[in-house]
Amino acid sequence: MTCPFLVYSCWQNSGSMVSYRPDAAGKTPFFEGPYMQQVREEGIVLRRVDYGETSAIVTLLTRHHGLVACMARGMRRKGKPGLSGVLDTLNRVECSFTLRESRSVQTLTEAALLDWRPALRTDPVRIACGAVLAEAALQLGESGETETLFEVLENGLTALAAADTPKLPGLAAAGLLQLVHAAGIAPVLDCCADTGEPPDQARFLSPDLGLVRLQRGIPIARETALALAVLPRGDVIPDTRTGLACLAALAGYTGMHTGRDLGSARVLAQMIYAENKHENAL
Structure with a gap:
């Protein structure tokens, strides 16, 4: 007679385990739970x-x-x-x-x-930039696009660990853009998507198109539009001020797609503004 509390496990070729247990009368085993691996x-x-x-x-x-x-x-x-x-x-x-x-x-x-990542933890601004990329990966991953996010995030964190401090916001913006691209929602940045004009004519970053002149979206300055246009190349990283503006625009763009605020980008901006205010006061 089969013990009613005995659990049978059957390993399939995939490595998943299917568990069965006889009923109280010791009769035909029934399916106990979902696949485990x-x-x-x-x-x-x-x-x-x-x-x-x-x-x-x-x-x-x-x-x-x-x-x-x-x-x-x-x-x-x-x-x-x-x-x-x-x-x-x-x-x-x-x-x-x-x-x-x-x-x-x-x-x-x-x-x-x-x-x-000891080099990434050397100062608060550097670790805050890493937090921006981590939060973005979390939000974009929750939308279901994760195939290449791991490699992009790893490369972004490695770049932040090795960069000079003035370039950190710009590198965070570049890393965020790469994560957005990996998630399949990259904006058009090489021209105005609505008119075809050069990027320096853009006045907004549209969540539907990218850089635009006439359609509404996130307001951006001319220098921000130019910096966003060359950001995908990876060889031109903007200064701290322009990098923060690019990061704010891309954080807003990401939030419009995920339906959630990228709060770590706002915290990073507040940290840098506070540091600059303190240095100017000395």
């Missing part, structure tokens, strides 16, 4: 939210599975300080988790640190 993946930590007294929900942008939210149980216990540091925001990690398609939050089983 143990996944080992490389990912970038985008967000970490404390859960309960000792756990946290960590959102990762993974190389092959896109955005994955994982429950890291017990990671904030006093006896596990290392795991908490491994899962800091912007860290690149190798992690293992149990994937169930029916669940929005997966179970994290293991995490190892690959790169904690």
Whole structure:
């Protein structure tokens, strides 16, 4: 007689596990739950939210599975300080988790640190620029476009870690533009999309088209339009002031597509304005 509490597991060629359990009478097994798969993946930590007294929900942008939210149980216990540091925001990690398609939050089983980006954490402005790219990747990933976001985000964070301070806002704008392009919603920037005129004639950044002269959108200055036009080339990075203007315009453009405010871009601008005001007062 079959034990009614016995669970049978059948591993398919794909590595997924299907679980069956006999009913109370020990008769024909029935389907117990959804497909499960143990996944080992490389990912970038985008967000970490404390859960309960000792756990946290960590959102990762993974190389092959896109955005994955994982429950890291017990990671904030006093006896596990290392795991908490491994899962800091912007860290690149190798992690293992149990994937169930029916669940929005997966179970994290293991995490190892690959790169904690020490150069990126040298000053608040640099880390704030990284936060802009992480928030944008999170929002664009939630829209379902994740195939190349991992590589673009990794390259953007690497560039920020190596850049001179005056170029940081411009590099953040360039990284945001690359993320938008990877998500398939890149704006037209080489001319006015509504009239065909050169980009220096643009007066707005339209969420539907890109640079425009007559149609309404996000108001931009002439120098901002020119900087946006050469930004995709990657070899011309604007100064701090123009870089912030480009970043603000692209953050507004991204927000119009995702339906959410890119708040980290506004925080970055406030930080830089406060630093400049302090330096001018000395």
